[in-house]
Every structure is written in C-alpha cells, then in structure tokens.
Amino acid sequence: MTFAWKAAGLSYNRYLTIAGRAVRRSLKDDKRIAAERRGNLDVRFSKWQGGKQGEAKNLADAPTSAATETSA
Incomplete structure (x- = not known):
C-alpha cells in the first residue's frame, strides 16, 4: 500500500x-x-570552506544568492 x-x-x-x-x-x-x-520559520545557512564558516544567509534568499554567486 x-x-x-x-x-x-x-x-x-x-x-x-x-x-x-x-x-x-x-x-x-x-x-x-x-x-x-x-x-x-527563519532558517539560516552558511557555507564552510577551508575549515572556516562563511557568511550566514537566510534560506528564503538562497535562490537569489546562489544565482549571484554563480554569475560572479
């Protein structure tokens, strides 16, 4: 079922x-x-690189921030 x-x-x-x-x-x-x-909900995430935590970003803004990171 x-x-x-x-x-x-x-x-x-x-x-x-x-x-x-x-x-x-x-x-x-x-x-x-x-x-x-x-x-x-207010969910935040941050990207870790080289053992260091990056800037904390709001998950609701993730699609726009991911697009700016790939274009930069």
Missing part, C-alpha cells in the same frame, strides 16, 4: 507543510493569527 502523499510525488516534509497550512487556514481568526505566527 502506497501512501497518498508519496503517490502524489510529495516528500513527507512537504506533505506536512501543506497539511499544517490547511489546518491553520481552517481556524477562527483569533486562533488562526496565533497559529500562523508559529508557522513562520
């Missing part, structure tokens, strides 16, 4: 993101606002 999210071509993390968003949107306004604030 295949899970529905797997058959749809989603990863488990993506499935959880979609399900969580659907639940948050179904709540009443006061509860929904508080739940949406908890749903926001």
